[in-house]
Amino acid sequence: MLKHSLKPLTPLGSDEPDSTVIGNLKITERDDFSFASIAQRDGKSRPFAAAAKRAFNLKLPGPGQSASNGDYTLFWSSPEQWFVEAPMATHEDIASILKAEFEESASITEQSGGWCRFDLEGDASVSTLERLCAVDTAMMTDQAATRSVIEHIGVFIVCRSAGQYFSIYGPRSSAGSLHHALVSAAKSVA
Amino acid sequence: MIINHPLLGPRDSQEFTYLGDMSLINRPDWEADDAVDQFHEYLYLRDNPAGEHKELWFHEQGDRSWLVVTRNTLTHDITKVEIAKDIARQMGRSK
Amino acid sequence: MTQNNRLEGGLIDRSKTLRFTFDGKTYQGHQGDTIASALLANDVRLMGRSFKYHRPRGPLTAGSEEPNALVELREGNRQEPNTRATTAELFDGLSAKSQNRWPSLSFDAMGVNDLLSPFFAAGFYYKTFMWPKAFWEKLYEPIIRRAAGLGSLSMEADPDVYDKGFLHCDLLIIGAGPAGLSAALTAGRAGARVILAEEDFLLGGRLNAETFEIAGMAGHAWAAQTQAELASMDNVRIMTRTAILGAFDHGIYGALERVSDHLAVPAAGKPRQTLWRIYAKRTMLCAGAVERPIAFKNNDRPGIMLSGALRTYANRYAAAAGQTVALFTNNDDGLRSAADLAAKGVDVVAVIDTRADGPSVQAGAHFKGAQVVDAGGKLGLNTITIKLANGQTTRINCTALGVSGGWNPNVHLTSHQRSTPKWDEKIAAFVPESTPAEMSVAGAANGDMSTHAALANGAKQAVTALKDIGIKATAGRTPKAEDEPINVSPFWYVEHKGRAWVDQQNDVTVKDIKLSHQEGFRSVEHLKRYTTLGMATDQGKTANVPGLAIMAEMTGKSIPDTGTTMFRPPYAPTSFGAFAGRHRDEDFRPIRKTPSHKWAEEHDAVFVETGMWLRAQWFPKPGETHWRESVDREVLATRKSVGICDVTTLGKIDVQGTDAATFLNRVYCNAFAKLAVGKTRYGLMLREDGIAMDDGTTARLSENQFVMTTTTANAVPVFRHLEFCRQCAWPDLDVQLISTTEAWAQYAVAGPNSRKLLQKIVDKDFDISNEEFPFMGCGEITVCGGLRARLFRISFSGELAFEIAVPTRYGDSMMRALMEAGEEFDVVPYGTEALGVMRIEKGHAAGNELNGTTTALNLGMGRMVSKKKDSIGSTLSEREGLNQADALNLVGFKPVNSDETFSAGSHFINSDAQANAANDQGYMTSVCYSPNLGHTIGLGYLKDGANRMGETTRAVNPLMGEETEVEIVSAHFIDPEGERLRA
Incomplete structure (x- = not known):
């Protein structure tokens, strides 16, 4: 942890993350991850790939996919651009950590504070998401990842375990509205 | 409508925003003698075909790719979807 | 009240007796009844009044095509007008009221309209209320509004919630009659992902209304057995009470699921209805057919209904519409009711067949080549007049009359994308001509009128549809089933001077159609608008084809040449609540909160919506009663000492890459290529037409990294524009873009003491004196003992000012730290109003000035547009008209x-x-x-x-x-x- 006198607040505006159980569905607010975007610079595919191998030791996921290894989870966001997630406790300044590895082969942007994340766990995950977004979540396999819209809010959906466990990332400013949407939909089905 | 994204597969057109004719890729040369006329034509004069139309769509709620979508304006049939960046390069857009 | 007209058998659960009220009177029915079937069982035929003439009406049908039996269902804030009694399921405690009548259903004062009918003929709106002009708003419109309209609203907020959702499947099957069930079995057994959508609460379609057998068992039993098999398949989703509303491009379908309409009150937290968007790779329309009436004088008497509806009420609901029944038909199917009703013990007193050569049936009397020419009984049928083949007339007493003019395939969904159906002489009805690419049609909807044909074609079409998408399926052996032709001889209306009703809901008569033709309306679309034929809530499902046929006769054209009106979604009436879904009241749209929101709430901020953002508008102090007091104080205190404002909402875009400077130089009209690292510059962005698009400051954090700010409102369009420039205009520039608006909590610290305040926050390693950190400087620093932060020396207020940004999760804490550090300087928080006042005082342009019509020259920045480089909008800003x-x-x-x-x-x-x-x-x-x-x-x-x-x-x-x-x-x-x- 960095040494300073400022205290973080969760996206929902509390000191501790929220956890809500509706029927057999659990919706958990997560604020224990750091987040950065990383984009390959033009003509730097070789040093970029080498740095990615050093940093993550995994094959960069393609469109619609995520990949995990050790502390890192990556998912594809745009052509030649990925989001990288790591534990907040050890990687709070994730952008600096990655910049040291990638140097001028990548454009790296800190995103930690910009996103909220809610994890959906349980049998009702798919039927809840069915009421919220056009993505065919029932057919998402482990590690599938995509961007979509939930109640006008742009989100990333990452499937951690098919049919059972999904992470929804949305803009932090709309955390309250996104959480409300998830809880309302869950009440319809769970 | 469903747009079959070259990278992400079929996606609802609600995830996209529409711009217009793909000829907007072909931005004129600002140093040409008749640059004002060329830009005027580029910006304001478009074909409005009843039939096949190549148009620009932005996957705003997706991967942020600009796409060139070949769509029949009479039937809404979409016969081809391409990455606009590739098309722009093919059209000779460079530094 | 006893159920005098309750018959034996049926698919109702007699062990469950349900009490309900209609117009305040209590009745009993059973689980499985609709309001209409229960009322008929209780010998109530009169259920409503017509729209224009307030004629007494009973149900015409037993399904969703019902034009007459519309009731107000429930009470209080759940009251719902125009509910079709023929589909509304009975529940215990249900309360329904008839509508469009006053003071009571049996005596309606507005029934005078019926006597005044000569004034209300086709086009009466256009003719009657033309002048004087001044009368329209004050007199005509209020009268029409009061007299017209079906049902009334509670004027209370709907207490229920409505969901929306999205479903995906390989094969969507619309309708669960024999064709749909057969298709679902075939596709389900092949492992395809199937959605079977059925409007009714029972699967089976006409199988529940007929006495046909399938594979040696009752049709409804076969349907139940099939349902059980389908329900056991994980890959099949059975959706009852679900109407497909529309067929849209590329296999997208709208569906309304009436989740809780059959309950008194939805279960806690559950939606009343769900509006689904279904993405289907292939679709089969198995929507069956709707019977059509024959028009004759007074054919709208309560007790006169479609022949098939009589059978439905008797076979499915064990309810007789009357104890003495007559039938009037032009086809064999209409005759089927005779045997079915007789088997239930109903007295079939007469059968009137328009055909001289129709088959014979058992009945009290059988008149061939005859017509029903009149019906008597104002509040309920008691007699019919028959014109015999020899020209003589005779009267017969009866309390119900079943009419059949043939069956119309439900082709609506095949035509939602403009294709028109074709006329099939064999069944005298329109059948699908072409369908959307992903759709096929089977069963009666396709003109396959026998049960056997429906079963066989349902399976066959499913195999073909799945083959298209790479799924192998095989059609099983078609079970043994009814396979009779329905010989029909077209007959539309009985020639007579009286009023014969074609569209019962909108009170359109044969005469009205003739009149509109006489007045020159030749196109069916004109006929429809002029007479209002088919424009009511039932969309003319029973009326349109007879209307067309009469029109065709007038014009001397064939029915196919006359054509149909356009079919449009929604197929069935849909409530606004379902379309609104969860987006109402405070959930109308998502809310975006700034990092200091919690702090601002604690300090009594008044919030304003700017786009989706909630921003503090001002912070009233105790004793301040007018907003201006608060705003004036905030402005004066800031200019005197120091103020703090949350400016996180401004768009922030991270622009990186070796060509980032070149890129910015092309998207801003002023020069950016040589901006030094550690400096910020104001940039004006033009549209290609030379009009100002947006402005903001952009800071160069390092050689290859910039952070651009946009106005709050334009953050999204600017990002889209930049991506267009990057991907389409200059695809080979090495530039990467990403939004970081939300990643940083950013506060403006403005006023003469802003530096002194910040020196208490910024860590000592960083010198922010005027010499080391001059106006328009920027840098990456740390604050509060080591937290990474960004500092910009920019000013919107015109004062010495900074903007400081920290990772958003620390935004709340930062706000508190700034306020604490500012205490000794009498720091004030200020809201968007004070921000606005100060920028106007300084003469800075904002959204009001960058309003989409103004150029750099208008803004007084004409000289900023560099002529030495190419940038978006620079060329066209030189146009004569703009200069x-x-x-x-x-x-x-x-x-x-x-x-x-x-x-x-x-x-x-x-x-x-x-x-x-x-x-x-x-x-x-x-x-x-x-x-x-x-x-x-x-x-x-x-x-x-x-x-x-x-x-x-x-x-x-x-x-x-x-x-x-x-x-x-x-x-x-x-x-x-x-x-x-x-x-």
Whole structure:
């Protein structure tokens, strides 16, 4: 942890993350991850790939996919651009950590504070998401990842375990509205 | 409508925003003698075909790719979807 | 009340007796009844009044095509008008009221309209209420509004929630009659992902209404057995009470699931209805067919209904519409009711067949080549008059009459994308001509009128549809089932002088159709609008084809040449609540909160919506009663010492790459290529047409990294535009873009003491003195003992000012730290109003000035547009029309008499000129009271304004009845030399 006198607040505006159980569905607010975007610079595919191998030791996921290894989870966001997630406790300044590895082969942007994340766990995950977004979540396999819209809010959906466990990332400013949407939909089905 | 994204597969057109004719890729040369006329034509004069139309769509709620979508304006049939960046390069857009 | 007309058998659960009320009177029915079937069982035939003439009406059908039996269902805030009694399921405690009548259903004062019918013929709206013009608003419209309209609203908020959702499947099957069930079995067994959508609460379609056998068992039993098998398949989703509303492009379908409509109150937390968007790779339309009536005089008497509906009520609901029944038909199917009703013990007193050569049936009397020419019984049928083949007439007493004019395939969904159906002489009905690419049609919807054909074609079509998408399926052996032709001989209406009803809901008669033809309306679309045929809530499902046929006869054209009107979604009436879904009241749209939101709430902030953002507008102190008191105080305190404002909402875009500087140089009209690292610059972005698009400051954090700010409102469009530039205009520039708006909590710290305040926050390693960190400087720093942060020396207020950004999760804590550090300087938080006042005082343009019509020249920034480089909009900004000598210039205004005030939106009119558009000199864009100057100030665009300093003109606002003499001054009311921000 960095040494300073400022205290973080969760996206929902509390000191501790929220956890809500509706029927057999659990919706958990997560604020224990750091987040950065990383984009390959033009003509730097070789040093970029080498740095990615050093940093993550995994094959960069393609469109619609995520990949995990050790502390890192990556998912594809745009052509030649990925989001990288790591534990907040050890990687709070994730952008600096990655910049040291990638140097001028990548454009790296800190995103930690910009996103909220809610994890959906349980049998009702798919039927809840069915009421919220056009993505065919029932057919998402482990590690599938995509961007979509939930109640006008742009989100990333990452499937951690098919049919059972999904992470929804949305803009932090709309955390309250996104959480409300998830809880309302869950009440319809769970 | 469903747009079959070259990278992400079929996606609802609600995830996209529409711009217009793909000829907007072909931005004129600002140093040409008749640059004002060329830009005027580029910006304001478009074909409005009843039939096949190549148009620009932005996957705003997706991967942020600009796409060139070949769509029949009479039937809404979409016969081809391409990455606009590739098309722009093919059209000779460079530094 | 006993159920006098309750028959034996049926698919109702007699062990469950349900009590309900209709018009205040209590009745009993059973689980499985609809309101209509239960009322018929209780010998109630009169269920409503018609729209225009208030004629007494009973149900015409037993399904969703019902034109007549519309009731107000439930009470209080759940009251719902225009509910079809023929589909509304009975529940215990249900309360329904008839509508469109006063004071009671059996005596309706507006029934006088019926006597005045000559005045209400086709087109009466257009003819009757033409003049005098002044009467329209005050007299005609109020009368029409009161008299017309079906049912009434509770005027209370709907307490229920409505969901929306999205479903995906390989095969969507619309309708679960024999064809749909057969298709679902075939596809389900093949492992395809199937959605089987059925409007009814039972699967089976007509199998539940007929006595046909399938594979040696009752049709409804076969349907139940099939349902059980389908329910056991994980890959099949059975959706009952679900109507497919529309077929849209590329296999997208709208569906309404009535989740809780059959319950008194939805279960806790559950939706009343769900509007689904279904993405289907293939679709099979198995929607069956709807029977159509024959028009004759007084054919709308309660007790007269479709022949198939009589069978449905008897076989499925064990309810007789009357104890003495007659049938009137032009086809074999209409005759089936005779045997079915007789088997249930109902007395079939007469069968009237328009055909001289129709088959014979058992009945009290059988008249071939005959017609029903009149019906008697105002509140309920008691007699019919029959014209025999020999021309003589005879009267017969009966309390119900079943009419059949043939069956119309439900082709609607095949035509939602413009294709029109074709006429099939064999069944005298329209059948699908072509369908959307992903759709096929089976069963009666396709004109396959026998049960066997439906079963066989349902399976066959499913195999074909799945083959298209790479799924192998095999059609099983078609079970043994009814396979009779339905020999029909077209017959549409009985020639007679009286009124014969074609569209019962909109009270359109045969005469009205003839009249509209006589008055020159030749196209079916015109006929529809002029007579209102088919324009009611039932969309003319039973009326359109007879209407067309009569029209065809008038014009001497064939029915196919006459054509149909366009079918449009929704197929069935749909409530606004379902379309609104969860997006109502406070959930109308998502809310975005700033990082200091919680702190601002604790400090009594008044919030304002700016886009989706909730921003603090001002922070009232105890004792302040008017917003201006708070805002004036915030402005004065900031200019005197220091104020803090949350500016996180401004868009922030991270621009990186080795060509980032080149890229910015092309998207901003002013120069950016040589901006030094550690510096910030104001940038003006033009659209390609030369009009200002957005502005903001962009900071160079390192050689290859910039952070751009956009206005709050334009963050999304600017990002889209930049991506267009990057991907389409210059695809080979090495630039990467990503939004970081939300990643950083950013606060403006403004006022003469802002540096002193920040020196307490910024870590000592970083020197923010004027020498080391001058105006327009920027840098990456740490604060509060080591937290990474960004500092920009930029000013919107015109004061010495900074913007400081920290990772958003620390935004709340940062706000508290800043306020604490500022205590000794009497720091104030300020909201968007004070922000606005200060920027107007400084003469900074904002959204009011960057309004989509103004150029750099208008903004007074004409010289900023670099001619030495290519940038978006630079070429077209040179157009002659945008560079006239008297072009609008942004200048300041103050009242000549400082006590006076004026409004934004006022137009400038020279002192001696008349206030009209021809003399327009420009317009006021922003106005506020300046607490520093003690009077109103404004910014506005004035023709040649830059050269008119010191002149006076008039700010005229005819809308508000204002006119103020104003002096033209510099837009920079405060510190025009900019000394404060460089201090």
